[in-house]
Amino acid sequence: MKKIVFSMAVASLFFTYSCKNNPLANQKTVQNKTIKNSITDEQLMDKVQRDALKYFWDYAEPNSFMGRERYHEDGVYPDNDKHVITTGGSGFGLATILVGIDRGFISREEAVRRLSHMMSFLAKADRYKGAWSHWINGETGKTVPFGKKDNGGDLVETAFLASGILMVREYFKDGSPDEKVLASKCDMLWKQIQWNGYTKGGEKVLYWHWSPEYQWEMNFPLEGYNECLITYILAASSPTYPIDAETYYKGWTRNGTYLTDKTKYGLPLYVKHNYAEEYGGPLFWGQYSYIGLDPTGLSDKLVKNYFEVNKNQALIDYKYCIENPKQWKGYGKNYWGLTAGYTRNNDGSTGYTAHMPTNDHGVITPTAALSSFPYTPKESMDFLRFIYTRKPEFIGSAGPYDATSINYNNWFTPRYLAIDQGTIAPMIENYRTGFLWKLFMNAPEIQQGLKKLSFQSSKYGIK
Template identity: 80%
Template sequence: MKKFALTGVLVLTLFSCKTPSNSHSSTAITVKNNISDEQLLDKVQKDALKYFWDYAEPNSKLGRERYHEDDIYPDNDKHVITTGGSGFGLATILVGVERGFVPRKDAVKRLTTMMDFLAKADRHKGAWSHWINGETGKTVPFGKKDNGGDLVETAFLTSGILMVREYFKNGNVEEKALAKKCDELWKGIQWNWYTKGGEKVLYWHWSPEYQWEMNFPLQGYNECLITYILAASSPTYSIDAETYYKGWTRNGTYLSDKEKYGLPMYVKHNGAEEYGGPLFWTQYSYIGLDPTNLSDKLIKNYFDLNKNQVLIDYKYCLENPKQWKGYGPNYWGLTASYSRNKDGSVGYDAHFPQNDHGIITPTAALSSFPYSPKESMDFLRFIYTQKPEFIGSAGPYDATSINYNNWTTPRYLAIDQGTIAPMIENYRTGFLWKLFMNAPEIQQGLKKLSFQSPKYGIK
């Protein structure tokens, strides 16, 4: 799924499947109330890992765009893999190895298969497309003109590739070989090509057939920060600091002095300036990029920026101005996900306070653990112990609604399920943050952009 906001307009991909939303065969199992917080965190991380370990696309072993327990697949896309979601899947697998959920040797073998596939798959000036055929490696068009490189999805994937490299680079022979494959993939991405001939801004898409006709410059603020960090950090095809400050920050004009619920927003959220955007904006760039005391020339603390966006979303759900049944301190979180259309069919939407339809997406709260540990734990405990109908074989289903008679859809999306285990692990141990932030190129790239992170010696 594509989920992004540009120049005040949210751009979404929608589809509808008119099938009964609760027609699935999985047996709901209630977790006992006396389960400890640590056991709950282990459980949801293990469950989310299943999406990328048990339900991976069988040839490439990368993350399928979606997995449906009701076995309904739009356009027969069982072999469509998603680039960005696969990047989150790489991080999820690393969490699985680190926690002993999957054997290290098995993970190395599988990750090697993934890197070999990516090396042979279609690339467009080094970038991968949004969707790829997992059997052939050929680009699967996301839309008519979106049939080339997708720089943002490539950034999400690359973040995972770099973390795999860092994790295994000092290992045994097989692990070092895997790390080398990761390094070669990273160095082949032509980030500076996506400035459209040297403009001081990055562009989302380029197509060999349609060139720059998609015409989406990456300007803040939304989920795309990591794209600029990686582009500045590239040892082979780097961008300069001017591109970051002129392009991403809009010459500094993306700053905001607005508050909501007494919480400063710091930046203008594209198309969502009153309350802030969908919560995935606090997650996608920060699987590896540690926002803790992270600053640049304009933002004093990225952690505060993200924390406030999450707490504004939380406080909005508590206020519940539309009076949706169920909203409260144990049931909150608005982000892009599957959704419920007016006719009861399954659709897709970017949920946030200004676009609230009574749909709570579990990944919103679960992937916010670093910013809202108590509120996220309250949600986790509630959904696992009180709402077993919302839990499937790979953890909480993608979209839920108490308001609509405990409506859910027995389906998962890689881009949503893939942030849960990584962000929870960053809350628990900072594991992925340490891997990414200590990568030599990332250190240099952040310094080039005048970022500071005392925790990692970046000044």
């Protein structure tokens, strides 16, 4: 399968595969009691956050404790990859663990021990100009190629991981002696990333990949708008290997040409979603960069309010699912949300694709609505309540399964992906308390980096 060029598309379309569904795929692999509809909203949010944490706590790769690329409750794994960990998904996992600590789901002391082990693993793992590869062997720390030429540094996955590392540092930097040591490890890893080394010799744009063997042959410049904004924010914020503001505006914003006056369902899109300008892209584009980056009232020279960009994208997706032009059974106000994840192939096997209105296969990915909570709280809560109280077959031991379809006779995959499960607890927590947003936005380097790029946020005193 070739990589979708409009984005990393979770960059996972390189690992797209089809494996015939295990017979368990339409059975409950984990016995779940039906939750009564009388459960409160707060209890439901606690429940799904606690469930999602299990992916990164109970099902972490056992040597590194990092987030596995995928976890299959049906026991069917392609190419024996149980020890393949994902860099970006592990970054979301760090944020999820912080939520678990702060909510009392796991003990602070045990979390510090585990996080310290993870940072030590990352310090020894293969790096390329300070960046990690997309996939790493959790037993050895060696790169697992994501594709033939994608066998070196992956700057976007590294950005997702670095965002989590910075939040861990901020959370523990004033703590106990052990916590301060952990924070120091995080600080060292963050400062070693050579962001400006990914400009292909000084071009005014960041590049996704670099390999010692293939150099820049992947040739994937990071241009907006997609999920990659956080890469530029971190690169500008680096105290050791920074980029300048010109790289951001010439590269990411395409010299300012990525703005649009298009609307859908009466809602302005504001920016041109790469190769998905009519409706906007898959919903992870409004989630991955915003685990720590708070879009509330956030602006730069071109975009006046990033929160409105993400809110409108989520609402357009919601309204599309209600309109339901392909007439999929089940779509509606309680069952919506299109984003990258597993899918049902025409032959009944399981594959992977970037679901969105222009690539709609009748499959709803639960993380789409759940990780949109800050933007669509009512619509997301309606989905959360529906799936837990009305569709217990869609719920496994680590929360909602990655892909579901009422249309295909309540089909689902008894499987999880780190990049999908990892955004649920953090984005719900940002809706509830702004916890992770506050950690990230108050980091001194981030404040300086945002100012360098002419971002403004009255909420955090950035102007």
